[in-house]
Each structure stands twice: as C-alpha cells, then as structure tokens.
Amino acid sequence: MIKIISHRLFWPVVLLLVLFVVNLVAFPGFFRIEVKDGHLFGSLIDILRNGAPTLIVAIGMTLVIATRGIDLSVGAVGAIAGAxxxxxxxxxxxxxxxxxxVTAVLVSLLVAVVLGLWNGALVSxxxxxxxxxxxxLMTAGRGVAMLITEGQILTVNSPPFKVIGSGFLLGIPVAVVVAAVIxxxxxxxxxxxxxxxxxxxTGVNPEASRQAGVRARELLFAVYVFCALCAGIAGLILTANQTAADANNTGLFIELDAILAVVIGGTSxxxxxxSxxxxxxGALVIQTLITTVYTVGIPPITTMVFKAAVVVAVCLLQSPATGAAIRRWRLRHLARADRQAVA
Structure with missing residues (x-):
C-alpha cells in the first residue's frame, strides 16, 4: 500500500477521480456516452476533445522540461500556425x-518547425x-500573427479545415485521434x-552527457522543434474548431496549462x-477541473485560482517531505507490528 501511495501518479489519479465524483454528483449523466449519427457524444468525450490541444502541447513541453528547459512560446507558435x-x-x-x-496545414507546420529551430538555436x-x-518568441509571436491577419479575425468557411477541429474519425473526435497518435x-x-x-x-547533467558522447546540442534542437510542431498542431485544432484565426486569443495561456499538466504529472x-x-x-486533470467549474456553477473567471490550488496541493503531496513522512509512518507501523508479534 505504501508503494502505491508513494508512486508519483497516485495523487494526480486520486485528484482526477475526485473531480469525476464531483461532476457525477452535480450532473448524474456525467458518465453517459451516446452515439448519434455514428459519433460519440458525452461529457467525457467533451473533456477528451477540449483537452486534446493542451495534451498535445504538454507532450512536447514534457520533453523540453526533461532537458532542464522550458518553452513559453507555444501559445504564440499555435497562433501563428492558425493565422x-x-x-x-x-x-x-x-x-x-x-x-x-492540406497545403495550408503543411505550410503552417513547416513554419512551426522553423520557429522550433529558432528556439533551439538560441538555447543550444x-x-x-x-x-x-x-x-x-512568446512576445514577438503574437505580433507576427497579428501581421499575418492584419489585425483582423479571419473567418474561414472551409468544411475540410473544420474537420480538423470538430470532425470525427470512426466516431471519435479527430482532435482526440491526433492527440492519441502523437x-x-x-x-x-x-x-x-x-x-x-x-x-x-542531458537534463540531469548536460556537461557530463556531452563528455560521455551524448550529442546534447542536437537533442536540444530536436526537443524544441518537436515542441513547436506540437504547438503548431494544437493551434490548427483550436483555429479549425473556431473556424477563425484570432491572433490575440488562439492558444492564450496554453503554455501555462501545458506546464501545469507536466508538473501535476510528476515531471520535475x-x-x-x-513521465x-x-x-x-495532468492534462486530464486540468481539463476536468475546467469542466467541473462550469458544471458546479462556479464563475469561470475563478478557474485560474482553482488551477493554482490544484498544483499546490499535488506538489505538496508529491514533495520529498511528504514522501519522508510516509516512510517514517511505515517504519513506525512495522516496528509496532514487530512488537505486537513478539508480545
């Protein structure tokens, strides 16, 4: 039991289950999944679909953070790709x-890769x-997206493009399928x-890795390019879902949600x-928390407060001090059991 509690995923999973229970109490049909016209619908499907862009960005962010880095430009890269x-x-x-x-998507992703190369060059x-x-890039990227859209919200009426954000593949939302593949x-x-x-x-000790023959510079290039590519894909999904390019709001704060998801998931x-x-x-916790705020009737403006509270709680539960306290409790429990056995 102690091993299970000490696992870094224990508390995030518990938190996710608690959020599920809260939603179930507030909305008894929370777990109901319906099939309409061959497509899956339901609250759980909505969580997966709405959380897909955050998960995609968080996957790239995980590898960047693993190298002792961080990428604050993913929201801007997503906005540029969508615009x-x-x-x-x-x-x-x-x-x-x-x-x-297809041409628009490929060109947008190519530009995202170039932006990833830019970040990789600056870092490595x-x-x-x-x-x-x-x-x-986070600061300049929004300006670049504004230049592309000429300061306007570009509304697109293109059924093939809309499929990327709100379409279905074999009954499953395309965004979920893309996130699963990535x-x-x-x-x-x-x-x-x-x-x-x-x-x-490379993340533990870049210099030692270099001396051991690890090509750290190429690895840094690779992870930043991959993260930017993920951001570009997420930006296309968000833009296609809205059928409009909004340089100011597309992917706004998604970098924070991605970092929160990585931290909740136990990555240092x-x-x-x-992990x-x-x-x-972590991404499921973030999106379920947002859904819970709406379901329970809490003003959406307070969502960031709840996100901060969740991260603080999970970090405290995963902290070395908590782990040491659990180990001390285990030792006392074993010692008590030994004394009872002797008696």
Whole structure:
C-alpha cells in the first residue's frame, strides 16, 4: 500500500477521480456516452476533445522540461500556425478544396518547425537561458500573427479545415485521434529506444552527457522543434474548431496549462526523469477541473485560482517531505507490528 501511495501518479489519479465524483454528483449523466449519427457524444468525450490541444502541447513541453528547459512560446507558435493556415485558405480560389487545406496545414507546420529551430538555436548554440529565449518568441509571436491577419479575425468557411477541429474519425473526435497518435508516437520513440534515456541524461547533467558522447546540442534542437510542431498542431485544432484565426486569443495561456499538466504529472522542472503518462493524467486533470467549474456553477473567471490550488496541493503531496513522512509512518507501523508479534 505504501508503494502505491508513494508512486508519483497516485495523487494526480486520486485528484482526477475526485473531480469525476464531483461532476457525477452535480450532473448524474456525467458518465453517459451516446452515439448519434455514428459519433460519440458525452461529457467525457467533451473533456477528451477540449483537452486534446493542451495534451498535445504538454507532450512536447514534457520533453523540453526533461532537458532542464522550458518553452513559453507555444501559445504564440499555435497562433501563428492558425493565422497562416486561415490566410492561405482565404487567399485560395477554392477554400473548400482538400488540396488547399492540406497545403495550408503543411505550410503552417513547416513554419512551426522553423520557429522550433529558432528556439533551439538560441538555447543550444548561443546559450541563452530557455526561459529568456522562448520569451522572445512568446512576445514577438503574437505580433507576427497579428501581421499575418492584419489585425483582423479571419473567418474561414472551409468544411475540410473544420474537420480538423470538430470532425470525427470512426466516431471519435479527430482532435482526440491526433492527440492519441502523437502521445503513442512520443512514448514509443522515447521509451522503446535510447532517446528517452539520452534526453534524461542531458537534463540531469548536460556537461557530463556531452563528455560521455551524448550529442546534447542536437537533442536540444530536436526537443524544441518537436515542441513547436506540437504547438503548431494544437493551434490548427483550436483555429479549425473556431473556424477563425484570432491572433490575440488562439492558444492564450496554453503554455501555462501545458506546464501545469507536466508538473501535476510528476515531471520535475529541474530536468531529468519525466513521465508522458503522468502528463496525460495532468492534462486530464486540468481539463476536468475546467469542466467541473462550469458544471458546479462556479464563475469561470475563478478557474485560474482553482488551477493554482490544484498544483499546490499535488506538489505538496508529491514533495520529498511528504514522501519522508510516509516512510517514517511505515517504519513506525512495522516496528509496532514487530512488537505486537513478539508480545
């Protein structure tokens, strides 16, 4: 039992279950899933669909944080990707064409990769602190998105593009399918190969890793590019769901939600060991918390307060002091049991 309580995912999972219970009490049909026109609908499906962009960004953020870095520019990168895609579609003679949408998506993701290379170069080549390097793009990125949209909200009427945000594939929301594919790909690539170990070693001690032959610079480039690519995909999903590019609001604060999801999942901000499964649980906690605020009837403006409270609670429960207290309690329990056995 002590082993289970000491696991870094124990408290996040408990918190998620508590939120589920609160929602079930407030809304008895919370767990009901219906099939309409071959598509799945329900509160749980909504949580998965609405939380997909945050999960996608959090997956990339997890690998960045594992290298002892951070990426504050993911929201701006998402806004740029969405604005560029909508601009290309609107400028096309056939906005409803699948070819047009595919071209817009590919160009947007290519630009996201370039922005990831920019962040990677600032961090690994020039040696700027990650929080400062990515803050540069976070600040300038919104301005770039505004330039692309010319300060307007670009509304797009393109059914193929709308599918990315609100469409279904085999009855499952496309956003959920995309998030699942990215999660599985990242998990397989980092846990079934040596890549994950190399990322962790770079985060624990970059200089020692370099001397051991690990190509830390290339790894940093890779994780920042991957994180930017995830941000671009999330930005396209958010933009397609709204069928409009809003440079000011697309992906706003998503970097904070992604970091919160990573922290709740047990990944240390000091680098080293990370948990993609923990990040998945953390993203579900964040989105379920948002859903709970609406379900219970709490003013949505207080959502950030509840997010902060959740992170504080989880961090306290996962802290070394809490772990030491649990171990001391275990030792006292074992000693008491031994004394009773002797008596």
């Amino acid at each position: 560029l895609a909508c601009s290309i579609i609107l400028d096309s003679p056939d906005p409803g064409s699948v070819t047009t949408v 080549v020039i040696g700027i602190q990650p929080i400062v390097a990515t803050l540069i 999660f599985l790909a990242a998990a397989l690539l980092t846990r079934q190969t040596a890549l994950g170990m190399l990322i962790e070693s 901000l000091t680098g080293g060991r990370y 993609l499964l923990g990040t998945l649980v």
